Amino acid sequence: MDKMNSEKMIRKSFSWFWLIAGLLYFFLPLLATFLFSLKGKKGVLSFVAYQHVFADPNFLNTFRFSLQMSVCTVLAGLGIIVPTAIWIHLRVPKAKPVIEFFTLLPFVIPPIILAFGLIRCYAKPPFALTTSPALLVAGYVVISFPYIYRAVDAGLSVMDLQMLTEAAQSLGAGWGSILFRIILPNLRTALLSAIFLTFATVIGELTLAVLLAWPAFGPYMAFVGRDLAYEPAALAILSFAMTWGAIMLIQIASRGVSGSRFSSGDIH
Amino acid sequence: MGFIELEGISKNFGCNTVVNELSLSVKKGEFVSFLGGSGCGKTTMLRMIAGFETPSKGSILINNVNVSNIPPARRKLGMVFQNYALFPNMTARKNIGFGLRISGIPRTETEKRVDEMLDLIHMTQFGDHYPHQLSGGQQQRVALARAIIVKPGALLLDEPLSALDAKIRIQLRDDIRAIQQQLGITTIYVTHDQEEALSISDRVAVMREGRIEQIGTPLNIYNRPATSYVASFIGTLNMFYGSVVDAEKGVVTVGESLLRTAESISVDSGKTVRVAIRPEALSLFNNETMSDANFLPGRIETIKFLGSTVRFIIKFEDKFISMDCFNTPQFKMPQKGEQVSVTFSREACQILPGDAIPFCYHE
Amino acid sequence: MPDISAQGRPHTTDAGHISFFRLYAHRIRRQARWLGLAPFFIFLFAFMIIPASSLIVGSFQDNTGALTFDNFIHLLKPNIVSSYLITINLSATTAVLGGLGGLLIAYAISLGGLPQGIRSFVSTFSGVASNFAGVPLAFAFISTLGRAGFITVLLRSIFGIDLYDTGFNLYSFWGLSLTYIYFQIPLMVLIIQPALDGMKKEWREASENLGASAFQYWFHVGIPVLLPSLSAAVILLFGNAFGAYATAYALTGGLINLVPILIGAQIRGNVLHDPNLGYALAFGMIIIMTASIIAYLWLQRLSSRWIK
Incomplete structure (x- = not known):
């Protein structure tokens, strides 16, 4: 109609254009991969590639191994970072910028460098750790430390820890009950998102696993990719679905918790 | 014909009518305020004048030109925003000179006019500061200079002071008025602060639900509110339900007390009305009180000391009435619980139509 | 022995040496809070900083561990x-x-x-x-x-x-x-x-x-x-x-x-x-x-x- 509206229209169609172009770029490979993964049997579309994947004992073994590694990583990571983050918020807020600086370091030291350094330091006595999966887990904790720290820090920042603990102490609560009945329940969302993000990262991780020579899921996928055609496509689809699932769980967790908080607030 | 003519402006967002058939004429050089609570449509109306929103109905004329379809960039109006909206990447000087620079005014001319502006807003020494190095009040001064340097046809201000501290607010308010008078620029000012609107404007338009409830000089709006909404929105007010005894002679009852007004009442006898009395119109009974004044007997419930004035909350029958007295040396302070007689003139007793919405404003 | 740090206030106007001592105790106590971060930093140093630094050190060494710049020439x-x-x-x-x-x-x-x-x-x-x-x-x-x-x-x-x-x-x-x-x-x-x-x-x-x-x-x-x-x-x-x-x-x-x-x-x-x-x-x-x-x-x- 008039000039103003036409300008808005231009902006809107410009936006739609780039959005659709972006969606094509992102979904075309996914769609193509999915269709490709269905071509395992000649002439028909079938899930035969997926059957092959699931029937391969190595698939289950490596997946189980990576799952175990992610559980260990989550436990060790939370065990180190949650107390540290709480301590910083309560007692040494001055340390915040220091830790934030360290959260940037895994960027300067990418997994390939990390693996190299770990091997150089821990391949020979007195610290011969390369034969122990603990070193792999330690590496994973380093890689996922920025996500975990940022999630926990964000969770702690919104709840005014100082005031909550002082209120709890004035009501006679000890440190144990403060931690387990006040801080951790309020951190639930932050912890869940840290956990899922760590899972999504560790499950398919390749660099550390391959260089430290562990039979993990990432190296397995790369190995399958060398020899087979359709199974890798099936694996790609499966891991995309897993990543998507983990991110969706984070969203559901954050929505669900805040929702329940709201309704319990209503009752009081 | 006014300089700015708003003719039957409506604005709908979906099925939500924000501005409803609003008409207004603003004379050249006049300072008009839109006053109202949040959601009354005042900001939307201003944004339609500026061109950021398109009216759903009606037309806007500026200097006899229908600007409804002219984009904001060609309306030649200066706008000042609530959050200053200074360009963060430019110094105060660059911000002020922006409008001249982009219209291709020569550099020397621009610099000269920017210097004049910095002088006008008393910020000569801050020209090379970036917005993040300036206080809120200073930023808003720069924003004002940026808007008026292009010599706009009219100046539009959207709650320019609401993000500032009380003290700076009053100072900047006076400066805005002084600059406006000096330049003789037609100005429309949006605010929710009644004191601001009353102190700065030639005329105030009190808005409610997308309409102008009343428009008039500040004096008029305060002393002769046309509706109970305006009465309650502006200043503190005692408001009671009463019923008309004698419309001709101007007599109403409030509870068991009989009150007289200065003029006859335009509502039939026996009907319910509202009786409004300003706290500062009340005084304690003494020998100088006119014999034809109104009286209410009551008991002092609360005394609030406010500095230059003292506010008494007095209970009469089952109602409360506020009374403000000046804290002069001669003033004899009554005690809490004391029985007093409150008096006020016939003129102080205003009759407003009894709206269907029952509400009583009482501070 | 009484806990000095508990009553330590930095700005007491007692005799100089006592005030200094209390100030010091207070400082120590405040610094001690950083110790709470020790497990985290020990971990980070052991598995990130030291391994990465050892690569930097190694890049200045030859096979026998002697200082050399040959690697950078390579x-x-x-x-x-x-x-x-x-x-x-x-x-x-x-x-x-x-x-x-x-x-x-x-x-x-x-x-x-x-x-x-x-x-x-x-x-x-x-x-x-x-x-x-x-x-x-x-x-x-x-x-x-x-x-x-x-x-x-x-x-x-x-x-x-x-x-x-x-x-x-x-x-x-x-x-x-x-x-x-x-x-x-x-x-x-x-x-x-x-x-x-x-x-x-x-x-x-x-x-x-x-x-x-x-x-x-x-x-x-x-x-x-x-x-x-x-x-x-x-x-x-x-x-x-x-x-x-x-x-x-x-x-x-x-x-x-x-x-x-x-x-x-x-x-x-x-x-x-x-x-x-x-x-x-x-x-x-x-x-x-x-x-x-x-x-x-x-x-x-x-x-x-x-x-x-």
């Missing part, structure tokens, strides 16, 4: 120089293209007036896709644009176009770039979104009100304000691509001479047989990453002054 070998050049080229290309794509999409969902639902969908998807790097991503592109890939076959059978005849090769520089951009764009969306959200709509309105066109607004205000955040984001993307190993490894199987691939081969001991040269390679990478993170931090500080 870095000037043509194949190593070319691997740095290719990696820088790849990282810069994908950072700029991915940054541009991410910017356009972020612009579309934050300022472009698209429905709210699309915005949250794109944000979620960006979270997924930026994590969808490595082996599965390489597989997805092989299945799509590889020699037997879905689209390659589709184009050949329907349109009679052979992609690989036109010079395209997934395992080449541009193929790798196309694959990297897949995780660069969503990362850009996630990084730049807050900066775009920080652009006040009043800036646009104020400039329009003063008579500026849309072009003048972007030229004088929009782009200058965004520039620090934009460059910071592109630098982050650059580093992200520079350190990426898994995608390149899975896609090319080590055919392209990228620095991470070279380092990986060095670790596995199957190409070069000089670990100290490997350390120098790693050192070079750390320097490039450090330089980019410093540039990133500096630009971030610049832009946080403007966009809050």
